[in-house]
Amino acid sequence: MAPIAAGYEPVDFHPSRYTQPRLTNKQWVAGIIRSSGGISRSDLALRTGISKSGVAALVGELLADRLVDEVFEGGRTHDLERRRRSATLRAVLPDVLIGTIQFDHEGITVVIADMTCEPLGRAFAEARINTAPGPLFETAAGLLRGLLSTLERPEPLDAVVVALPGPIDKATGRVRSPSVLSAWSDTDPAEELGRRLGIPVHIDNDADLGAWGEFVEGAGRPFTDFLYVEASRGIGAGLVLDGAVYRGSAGIAGEIGHNQVDPAGPLCRCGQNGCIEVVASSGPVLAKLRAIRDDHAGALSLNDFVDGVSARVLREAGHTLGQVLAEACNLLNPQAIVIGGQLGSAHESYLEGIREAIRRYAQPVIADGLVVVAAGLGESSALTGSLIRARHLVFDHEFRLELGGTSLPRKAHGEVTVDTGTRAAGALV
């Protein structure tokens, strides 16, 4: 199995038995369950070509070994067959803790979770991200250590994933940014944070992680090809193409925030005038809305603007972003655009503006059937994507340990029941 740190894998990736001749059927099936994040018995049979009774026997062994859990969605029933049909198999490592550090334009958020990606604790510190990163690394490491010490079982973290709203070189992990986040340019945040925390740390662009979160658990689930746009104080895109995150030759794909849309527009922090970020991100949109409402104290937040005039401002901002996205759609022909961040989760008018621009500027054959939806995970797409990625890293490590004849310690666990999640409603352009 290729190391996951080298890039994302499609969610249904499984190690090929032909390239991994050492795998037994049991290891093969265990690997598929792990990388899937959740799969039914019948899908396992479909993917492996193993008969249903064969799958049942293997799953029985994995359940007995406590390597997997069976999660029954939609409540409990005494009908065993019905329960099995609606059940999802998930890999379990009950003693493992994972963490994430999210840097954004508001500050630093850290979250610690178990292997179901269920957060066990969260901490936040306000910070100015466009400053020298040394003190920010100190704050982030201190925040994560502090949070860990408050947990009931403060065990060492097994994987930490960092999300950063800036371009990251996929070969070196260094920030490649002479214009945006210029104080961070050529730093290696994963190495810096890893040294402070004493564990390996992985880093990725926040929009790429947001795309991954939406693909596995959010509004991107029905699609193999879509654009995810993180529309908050900054604007960035993550691409899922052919069921995997596409990061470009250097890992910088999707940096659309500094596309110029108005040469006479306001000056941007990158030194150019009229970037999409200074026209259609949450900062300028909120400033406009507050000016209209004479909110001099800046007390109102995006969610407070629900009147017709506000809708117009939001629609216009969405339309401007939509022009940039229409060009990307002509190039990539995606099935959907998923809008995350503060603007995506708060306002239908913003999405309406994007849809209008797609209809107007994309080729009709491209716009036909293209869906523009709000992120299914609200403002937590990148956070969820980071935790899923951290879980994936642990599984990969664990999988290799197992092939080598050892594995991480395990504890007994019980059956889990979860509610059936609802998906974000789609809307046709």
Ligand SMILES: [Zn+2]
């Ligand atoms: Zn700019």
